[in-house]
Amino acid sequence: MRERGLDPTKVASAARDDIDTFVELHIEQGRVLESARTPLAVVSAIVGTAHLEVTVTGQPDHAGTTPMGLRRDALAGAAAMVQAVESIAKSLGKPAVATVGKLNVEPAQINVVPGTVVFTVDLRHPDLGGRRALEERIRSLCGTISEERRLGLVIRTLQEKAPVAMHAEVRTLLTRAAKECGVQATEMVSGAGHDAQILAAKCKVGMLFVPSIGGRSHCPEESTDPAHLRLGTEVLARSLELLAY
Amino acid sequence: MRERGLDPTKVASAARDDIDTFVELHIEQGRVLESARTPLAVVSAIVGTAHLEVTVTGQPDHAGTTPMGLRRDALAGAAAMVQAVESIAKSLGKPAVATVGKLNVEPAQINVVPGTVVFTVDLRHPDLGGRRALEERIRSLCGTISEERRLGLVIRTLQEKAPVAMHAEVRTLLTRAAKECGVQATEMVSGAGHDAQILAAKCKVGMLFVPSIGGRSHCPEESTDPAHLRLGTEVLARSLELLAY
Numbered sequence: 001m002r003e004r005g006l007d008p009t010k011v012a013s014a015a016r017d018d019i020d021t022f023v024e025l026h027i028e029q030g031r032v033l034e035s036a037r038t039p040l041a042v043v044s045a046i047v048g049t050a051h052l053e054v055t056v057t058g059q060p061d062h063a064g065t066t067p068m069g070l071r072r073d074a075l076a077g078a079a080a081m082v083q084a085v086e087s088i089a090k091s092l093g094k095p096a097v098a099t100v101g102k103l104n105v106e107p108a109q110i111n112v113v114p115g116t117v118v119f120t121v122d123l124r125h126p127d128l129g130g131r132r133a134l135e136e137r138i139r140s141l142c143g144t145i146s147e148e149r150r151l152g153l154v155i156r157t158l159q160e161k162a163p164v165a166m167h168a169e170v171r172t173l174l175t176r177a178a179k180e181c182g183v184q185a186t187e188m189v190s191g192a193g194h195d196a197q198i199l200a201a202k203c204k205v206g207m208l209f210v211p212s213i214g215g216r217s218h219c220p221e222e223s224t225d226p227a228h229l230r231l232g233t234e235v236l237a238r239s240l241e242l243l244a245y
Numbered sequence: 246m247r248e249r250g251l252d253p254t255k256v257a258s259a260a261r262d263d264i265d266t267f268v269e270l271h272i273e274q275g276r277v278l279e280s281a282r283t284p285l286a287v288v289s290a291i292v293g294t295a296h297l298e299v300t301v302t303g304q305p306d307h308a309g310t311t312p313m314g315l316r317r318d319a320l321a322g323a324a325a326m327v328q329a330v331e332s333i334a335k336s337l338g339k340p341a342v343a344t345v346g347k348l349n350v351e352p353a354q355i356n357v358v359p360g361t362v363v364f365t366v367d368l369r370h371p372d373l374g375g376r377r378a379l380e381e382r383i384r385s386l387c388g389t390i391s392e393e394r395r396l397g398l399v400i401r402t403l404q405e406k407a408p409v410a411m412h413a414e415v416r417t418l419l420t421r422a423a424k425e426c427g428v429q430a431t432e433m434v435s436g437a438g439h440d441a442q443i444l445a446a447k448c449k450v451g452m453l454f455v456p457s458i459g460g461r462s463h464c465p466e467e468s469t470d471p472a473h474l475r476l477g478t479e480v481l482a483r484s485l486e487l488l489a490y
Contacts, residue, residue, distance in 0.1 A: 030310025047309060051355055062462050063344035063367045064292060064436030065275025068335045070460070075345055079327035086321045090313045099308035100320055101355045103348065110296055110346045110365045110403075120355045122308045158355075191309030215315070217307050 021170055021204045021243055024196045025236045027224050031215030032188060039228050040235060041188045042174045043207035045126035046197045047095070048163030050135055052121040054081065054142060057152030060107055060115030075105055075114035077149045084141040085121055089134065095189045096134050098123040126163045126189040164197045170206030177238040178208075183231065192217075206239075208232055266415055266449045266488055269441045270481045272469050276460030277433060284473050285480060286433045287419045288452035290371035291442045292340070293408030295380055297366040299326065299387060302397030305352055305360030320350055320359035322394045329386040330366055334379065340434045341379050343368040371408045371434040409442045415451030422483040423453075428476065437462075451484075453477055 001008050033041055058074035082100045089098035103119040121138060125131035139155055146153035171187070178185035188209065196205040210232040213223045246253050278286055303319035327345045334343035348364040366383060370376035384400055391398035416432070423430035433454065441450040455477040458468045 028310065029307050030312075031306075031315050032310075032312065035315065049309070061460065062274055062437060063346060064294070064342065064369050064438075065273065065277075065462065066342070066436070066460060067275075067277065067339055068331070068342060069339075070276050070280065073331070073344075075327060075348060076331045079324040079331075079345075082320060082324035083328065086313070086318070086324075094312055094314075097308065097311070097313060099318075099356070099358055100324075101308060101350075101357050101359060102353045103320060103350050105346075105348050108347045111344070111367050112346050113344055114346060122356050124309050191311070192307060193309075215306060215311060217310065219305075 017202070019199070019203045021206070022196060022199045023170065023174070023236060023239050023243070024194060024205070024207045025232050026194060026207060026209060027212045027217070027222070028209040029192050029212055029215070029217035031212070033186070033209060033211035034213065034215060036186065038186045039211065039231055040178055040183050040185045041209040042171050042178065042185045043166050043190045043196075043209060044171065044187045045163055045165045046190045046194055047124040047126045048128055048131040049122065049124045049159070049161045049193070050131065051158040052123070052135070052138075053156045053158050054119050054121060055152075055154040056081070056117045056146065058115055058149070059113070061113040063111040063113055066113060071113050072150050073113050074117040074151060077145055077151045078103065078117035078119055080145045081142045082119065084145065085138055088137045088141065089123070092130070092134055092137075095191070096125050096130060097191060098134060098138065120158070124191055128163055131163060161193070164200045166196065166206050167204035170204050173242055174206050174208060174235070174239055177242055178235045180238055181231065181235050183235065185235075208235055262447070264444070264448045266451070267441060267444045268415065268419070268451050268453070268481065268484055268488070269439060270453045270455070270477050271439060272457045272462070272467070273454040274437050274457055274460070274462035276457070278431070278454060278456035279458065279460060281431065283431045284456065284476055285423055285428050285430045286454040287416055287423070287430045288411050288435045288441075288454060289416065289432045290408055290410045291435045291439055292369040292371045293373055293376040294367065294369050294404070294406045294438070295376060296403040297368070297380070297383075298401045298403050299364050299366060300397075300399040301326070301362045301391065303358070303360055303394070306358040308356040308358055311358060316358050317395050318358050319362040319396060322390055322396045323348065323362035323364055325390045326387045327364065329390065330383055333382045333386065334368070337375070337379055337382075340436070341370050341375060342436060343379060343383065365403070369436055373408055376408060406438070409445045411441065411451050412449035415449050418487055419451050419453060419480070419484055422487055423480045425483055426476065426480050428480065453480055
């Protein structure tokens with residue numbers, strides 16, 4: 001930045017306060033629109049996210065000489081917790097999601113009962129109460145499982161982001177713009193984070209989604225039907241027209 | 246070996262056929278004797294072992310944008326299988342044991358639904374029929390879980406060892422020797438492999454176990470009460486006397 005004559009220490013002075021409304025067009029990055037055969041969505045809210053790290057401690061023992069009843073198997077306990085994370089998210093129902101993406105076992109020997117397992121939980125909900133309910137139930141059930149199995153349990157919060165609602169006026173306007181372009185847009189929650197989430201602190205925000213083929217995202221297969229890209233830009237243009245005049 | 250004037254190519258000629266009975270004294274390497282407050286055991290059999298490698302394939306997806314119902318989560322499926330391995334061994338009852346010691350997740354990202362999980366199963370039983378029943382039930386239940394969850398499943402056998410019974414005459418003789426040393430020995434299965442397992446192909450074999458403190462084995466904490474070590478050597482000596490005269 002300095003080479004170009006800019007001063008990074010003055011970045012705060014670049015903040016703008018002349019923006020009234022921010023409209024973002026994005027690919028969905030999931031399979032919801034494709035599954036519903038819907039070409040366009042107006043986003044209602046961006047989910048809140050919490051990332052947890054769960055450490056389960058048992059006792060490493062010889063896999064041949066330790067009867068099942070004398071074990072404190074960290075992986076068997078962690079497996080019950082992974083199941084619990086999935087079933088709690090399912091039982092809370094859409095749009096709650098919870099995912100165990102990483103799981104490491106120690107000492108990781110074929111003939112040793114695992115002594116320690118560390119796994120992560122990614123949990124998301126567009127409503128702060130829903131996000132907290134999801135987390136509380138997961139923490140509680142992991143606690144019950146660890147007590148029943150005489151395992152140590154430590155749950156650490158790695159990250160927390162509050163959910164952000166899109167502005168009601170902008171949602172209405174985007175739905176109208178879609179209708180004027182001949183499309184009945186559906187409303188949906190965004191499970192991924194977006195720029196609109198940050199700008200919501202500064203101005204009115206709204207988002208449009210077009211379908212992702214096969215829901216693929218962040219990989220070489222990421223793609224969207226050109227007809228959907230065209231529709232998205234048309235509705236975006238009509239939205240800006242409606243906002244400006 | 247060559248430096249010492251020995252020829253490694255002639256190792257087969259060192260095989261002995263003049264051994265009638267082989268008696269092995271060993272620490273238990275588990276917690277069974279300590280839990281039962283028993284100072285000595287006569288081994289009835291050494292378990293048969295099978296090592297399996299299980300590969301579960303689902304689809305990696307964005308943890309935020311993929312609703313629970315559209316997922317093919319390899320780790321959620323593998324967790325159900327880990328639970329199944331434990332519950333099958335428990336329901337078959339002692340002395341069956343089954344252990345998942347290693348488990349690797351891909352792509353192992355906090356915000357990605359796992360696409361592939363590879364885990365190992367170590368399963369043991371002193372009776373070949375029992376060992377096979379254990380393996381068949383595990384294979385069958387893993388198959389059911391993978392079908393229900395639309396996951397790919399490949400189970401590969403890494404290693405198989407048949408169970409080995411200790412010789413009936415030697416077992417009787419060891420129990421008598423213990424009695425003559427003032428101890429009522431219990432009978433138990435060895436969950437770990439031992440030299441007697443190999444020599445059983447050549448001669449009559451028998452084994453004595455003394456307790457391991459806390460069941461610890463293959464670690465710096467491995468230890469046995471000196472009184473138990475002394476008892477073991479006394480019973481061993483009496484056994485050899487009974488065998489020789």
